Amino acid sequence: MRPETFHAIVRGDRSGPLAAAARLGLWAASGPYRLGVWWRNRGYDRGRRPVVRAGVPVVSVGNLTLGGTGKTPCVEYVAGFYRDIGLQAAILSRGYGAAAGPNDEALVLEENLPDVPHLQDADRAAAALRAVEELESEVLVLDDGFQHRRLHRDLDVVLIDATLPPHRDRMFPRGTLREPEANLKRAAVVLLTRCDQAPDADATRTRLTTRFPHLTVATSEHRPIELLGGDVPEPVESLRGKVVAGFAGIGSPPAFRRTLESLGATVADFRAYPDHHPYTRADVDDLRAWAARLPPDALVATTQKDWVKLRLPELAGRPLRAVRVGLAVRDGRDAFEAALARVVTGERPE
Known part of the structure; x- marks a missing residue:
């Protein structure tokens, strides 16, 4: 099951008899999983499983x-x-x-x-x-x-x-x-x-x-700190009022979309990939074709976690920028x- 399909089913975003049957099956499987987690933790709590001490905090x-x-x-x-x-x-x-x-x-x-x-x-x-x-x-x-x-x-x-x-x-x-x-x-x-x-x-x-x-x-x-990908870091405020297409391969892609919207960008399109997605040449070609369909003045935005695997300044002539965030x-x-x-x-x- 693809990650996005799994999340849509467990969140209840998908309806119908097939989705209901899938949720019932997942619920049944959660019982043995819960038992396994309990047994493993009990082993550590009772001292039956060895624990390594590093010697520093x-x-x-x-x-x-x-x-x-x-x-x-x-x-x-x-x-x-x-x-x-x-x-x-x-x-x-x-x-x-x-x-x-x-x-x-x-x-x-x-x-x-x-x-x-x-x-x-x-x-x-x-x-x-x-x-x-x-x-x-x-x-x-x-x-x-x-x-x-x-x-x-x-x-x-x-x-x-x-x-x-x-x-x-x-x-x-x-x-x-x-x-x-x-x-x-x-x-x-x-x-x-x-x-x-x-x-x-x-x-x-x-x-x-x-x-x-x-x-x-x-x-x-x-909190967004800066935009990476250009010759020098750019202020995140530069996204305000811009037409942006976003993509992300993180644990919660919708959270990144909300970040773009909170910065005042108009999100024209958005693509979600599985967490830790390894971008292939085919993926890059597909992203370029996707970006080419955007308005000429549009900007493509992604997360720093995705950008470090791509290191591309643009996609189909549209600037590619990564939003660096800090806690x-x-x-x-x-x-x-x-x-x-x-x-x-x-x-x-x-």
Whole structure:
């Protein structure tokens, strides 16, 4: 099943007997999946599964869902925080789709944080030891690590998309939850993302702090910083009033479309690709043919995560620009950064 088809079915965007039958089958399959998640976590909770300690503080940035919460800007934020207070940080990730070299997330982080090493290895425990022994790292940021319990962590930061909080989602494969909301008991910090796109973000925050009093809950949004792809970075305000065609191969393509619209662009057309989509020559030819049908003064926009795999200045004579976004913590920033600082100072809240 194609990712876009899966999401359309589980969200209820598709109706009819076939879609209903598919949802019933996915619901039935979610039972064994939930049981497997419970059994695996129980093994770690009871000490039956071994845990590797890196010897330096480890901060995990993860989520409850299959993706689309905007982890990469948060990983950049956390790693940049430690770099800015004078620590040698390193980022560890599984490296999905990185068999032929650094994947899209690694390329984005390398571009935005060139002075922070990024190790991609399916065995992240081994990568952690290598970062400490060979790179003399003083703190490790574990990308997508909430479910990677084999590596001990000193702080779990969990991202939740405020437009689809876990209480409105379902367990995979009937929904996108990797594990139930109750497992937030393992986390210390929850960062609600895309709060600018969720009118009920404050209600979700209140619900989480009520159900999990131990959590630090902060709100955030992914804020466009600049446009890449030209000779020099351009202000995002230059999109206002422009006719734009967008495409994205990220966890939540609709979120990128909303970003373009929020910048005042008129989105004439939009294409969504699966997350981590590897653009082929055929894809580029197809995008050029698509762009050629746009008005001559139109601009094509994509995400930085897609652009680092293309590195093209234009498509069919239409400028191609990438929107670079950064994490902006709206409410709870001091508490969030205090939690990050405690990991490396050893201080504990009173």
